[in-house]
Amino acid sequence: MRIAVLADIHSNLRALDAVVDDIATRGVDEVVVGGDIVGRGPQGAAVVDRVRELGWPSVRGNHEDYLVAFSREEVDPDWLVSDHWNASRWMAAELGTERVDHVAGLPMEHRCVKAPELLVVHGTQSSNTEGVYAWTENERLDELVSDPGIDVLACAHTHRPLTFERPGGLIVNVGSVGLPFNADWRAQYALFDRDAFGGWSVELRKVAYDRERFLQDYEETGFLAAGGVTSALLYKEVEHARPFLVPFLKWAEITEVEPNEEHMKLFLERFDPTLSMKELWSQLQGIARKERLG
Numbered sequence: 001m002r003i004a005v006l007a008d009i010h011s012n013l014r015a016l017d018a019v020v021d022d023i024a025t026r027g028v029d030e031v032v033v034g035g036d037i038v039g040r041g042p043q044g045a046a047v048v049d050r051v052r053e054l055g056w057p058s059v060r061g062n063h064e065d066y067l068v069a070f071s072r073e074e075v076d077p078d079w080l081v082s083d084h085w086n087a088s089r090w091m092a093a094e095l096g097t098e099r100v101d102h103v104a105g106l107p108m109e110h111r112c113v114k115a116p117e118l119l120v121v122h123g124t125q126s127s128n129t130e131g132v133y134a135w136t137e138n139e140r141l142d143e144l145v146s147d148p149g150i151d152v153l154a155c156a157h158t159h160r161p162l163t164f165e166r167p168g169g170l171i172v173n174v175g176s177v178g179l180p181f182n183a184d185w186r187a188q189y190a191l192f193d194r195d196a197f198g199g200w201s202v203e204l205r206k207v208a209y210d211r212e213r214f215l216q217d218y219e220e221t222g223f224l225a226a227g228g229v230t231s232a233l234l235y236k237e238v239e240h241a242r243p244f245l246v247p248f249l250k251w252a253e254i255t256e257v258e259p260n261e262e263h264m265k266l267f268l269e270r271f272d273p274t275l276s277m278k279e280l281w282s283q284l285q286g287i288a289r290k291e292r293l294g
């Protein structure tokens, strides 16, 4: 029995197609998508259509939630006009209402049909914004696999692949297809194998795709021009396979400056994307301190 779980495609059709081709060569019995199909990229409509054509079940990520909220205007009224949210409005419009209705109907979790002991969620069973990270405490990990009916929990959301073997079962963060944050730009997903004795193992796959062409799509679709600072920083994330957008917004918040283009340029002169999350946080505070003094 072999199950593929892929997630965090983030509107990157080039990366998704590479994974589809890879899965086709791996003798897979079932494929499940772990959410964040859309958002943070220019090809949301094409990606939703491709996943539906393939008939792969998916759970709902936080980016599905965001775009549904934007499309239905269930957000702060200021976000419907402010330049700061141009990228989100562009992505919601690009999806169109029929696809928005489709992603709004996706479930929060999915048990595999051929292996019901394998549960797929976007973040955790509690929330699609709770990430499982290298520093998640064992106590929390054990809670996630405390249900005796679950042997494997496949999650995503953090864009960083990880594996934990706990007494209650295997927990695997499958990483990201379209926007990895582990400094490796290849499209990443997981293959789960069940042996004859019911034991599970996992292989974390990395698949090269035409990233240069995808960066060209950013321009050709109009997303780069329309999305302002947000699109510019997402473009950087694709280039470096590291987070830029959230660090910038955090920096702007702690330095109490507007997250506009001028400040983005300042930030990019000082920001080192190769740092770990912990180093990043202290660096951001260091930058903020200097900005306030200067």
Ligand SMILES: [Fe+2]
Pocket (backbone or CB within 6 Å): 008, 010, 036, 063, 157, 158, 159
């Ligand atoms: Fe994501």
Ligand SMILES: [Fe+2]
Pocket (backbone or CB within 6 Å): 036, 061, 062, 063, 122, 128, 156, 157, 158
């Ligand atoms: Fe997410």
